[in-house]
Amino acid sequence: MVLLGIFALLAILALVLFLKLMFSWWISPIQRNRKFQRCGFQGPPPHFPFGNIKEMKKKNGVDSSFGSLMLTHDIHSTVFPYFSRWQKSHGN
Numbered sequence: 428m429v430l431l432g433i434f435a436l437l438a439i440l441a442l443v444l445f446l447k448l449m450f451s452w453w454i455s456p457i458q459r460n461r462k463f464q465r466c467g468f469q470g471p472p473p474h475f476p477f478g479n480i481k482e483m484k485k486k487n488g489v490d491s492s493f494g495s496l497m498l499t500h501d502i503h504s505t506v507f508p509y510f511s512r513w514q515k516s517h518g519n
Contacts, residue, residue: 452476469517483509 456473463470471479504511
């Protein structure tokens with residue numbers, strides 16, 4: 428009888444943990460993106476379970492060797508090329 432109670436408690440704890448993880452990895456990013464869009468911020472929608480990592484890893488199409496880099500004070504687009512792409516496609 429006690430063993431059955433322990434298994435039931437473990438099953439409930441596992442279910443609560445699963446639901447909490449699903450909310451934080453799936454529901455919460457979608458809600459946050461909708462809230463940003465209502466405030467006027469545009470951007471790529473998050474994808475389950477890793478957000479925009481796949482899009483961030485896409486190549487920029489620019490040769491990234493050291494000799495081809497232009498000297499500029501705007502290092503943001505060099506260090507974070509995906510932000511530059513998103514800004515061009517979604518606006519400021």
